[in-house]
Amino acid sequence: MSNLIARSKFCLTAAMVLLVHSWIGATAENLRYSPVSRDVVETRLVKYAGNNKQREATLKQMFAEAGCDDQHLSEQPVKGSKLPNVICLLPGSSDKxxxxxxxxxRVSEGDGVVDNWSGASLLPSLYEAVKIEPRKHTYIFIGFTDEEQGEVGSHFYARQxxxxxxxxxxxxxxxxxxxxAPTEVWASHSDKRLTGALAYIAKQLNVPVTGVNVEQVGSTDAEQFSDRKIPRITIHSLTQETWxxxxxxxxxxxxxxxRLDDYYxxxxLLAAYVAFLDQVASIPATPNPH
Structure with missing residues (x-):
């Protein structure tokens, strides 16, 4: 088979030095977040069973059990899909x-654990990691419908x-x-500041992360946001071997x-990363009232 997976140079290069200087003081040790245990992550992972309608209901239930109440948990009807996007809102102190x-x-073949219950089932655990801490950003956690049918859910969300x-x-x-495999990032289709932040916090945690580009494999929901000029990053685990x-x-x-060790x-890494971005992503100064 020809090589469809391309490794990318992925490290804190000189081009990122100025960004790193702005992150001094924001380290893994002083980040405010509360990751859940491995048992919780794995318990959610094994709830993959069922068709897409059942998986949507399971994801919504897991958000509710994680503490996302009715005021902040919703289903967004999606034009062109029989199923909604599942959205959990975690308000912050700014409008960012x-x-x-x-x-x-999932597709009909297999159980759809890797693609993509592995990603969807982490959403409630990432919500829990940041929900009790003070935060500037509002977090929007979204389970997208019908990615396998052409990124229908993410397209609808981004376009509205x-x-x-x-x-x-x-x-x-x-x-x-x-x-x-260990954490990979689609570096060529990710914002450089976001990939730099991921590399920085991964080094703080001593967790491996590699740039692996997958242009020849397919697209992803993140591209719908890129089309709206929103900085995006895609996290995956594909390598040439696993492909x-x-x-x-x-x-x-x-x-x-x-591979459960790699998965946890x-x-x-992602729990620390979403907390880290709240501290380092751009927040405009709030003007004093006149």
């Missing part, structure tokens, strides 16, 4: 926003955003196909394909 998303739908909502969005973090194993969209996409390390 960080979007964290993953699609919950107003100009003000687009301007308020500092970052879109997309999770797709996790746990096959050659023919796991995605086959009967091999099942729980046993997940990815969660640890």
């Amino acid at each position: 926003v960080i979007i964290v998303g993953a699609h919950f739908d 955003m107003t100009r003000d909502q687009v301007a308020a969005a500092d970052a879109m973090i997309n999770m797709d196909t996790l746990g096959l 050659n194993a023919h796991i995605l969209h086959t009967s091999k996409d099942k729980l046993s394909a997940i 390390q990815t969660y640890r």
Whole structure:
């Protein structure tokens, strides 16, 4: 098989030095966040069973159990889909926003654990990691419908955003196909500031992260936000080896394909990352009232 997966140079290079200087003081040790235990992450991962309608209901229930109440948990009807996007809103002190998303739908082959219950089931755990701490950004956690049908849910969500909502969005973090290997980032389709921040916090945590570009594999929900000029980053776990194993969209996409140690390390990194972005992403100064 020809090489469809391309490794990318991914580190804190000289081009990022000025950004790093602005992050001094924001380290893993003083980040305000509360990651859930490995048991919680794995318990949510094994709730993958069922068709897409059942998975949507399971994701909504997991958000509710994580503490996202009826006032902040909603279903967004999506034009062109029989199922809604699932949205959990976590308000912050400013109008700036960080979007964290993953699609919950699956294809008919296999169990759809890797693609993409691995991403969707982390959403409630990431919500829990930041929900009790003071924060500047409003977090919007979204389970997208029908990514497998052409990114229908993410396209609808991104296109219905107003100009003000687009301007308020500092970052879109997309999770797709996790746990096959240590954390990877689609570097060529991710904002350089966001990838630099990921590399920085990964080094703080001593968690491996590599740039692996997957242009020849397909697209992802993050591209819908890129089309609106919103900074985005896609986190995945594909390598040439795991791609050659023919796991995605086959009967091999099942729980046993997940490397649980790598999967929890990815969660640890992402929990710190979403908290870190709240501290370092741009927040305009609030003018004093006259």
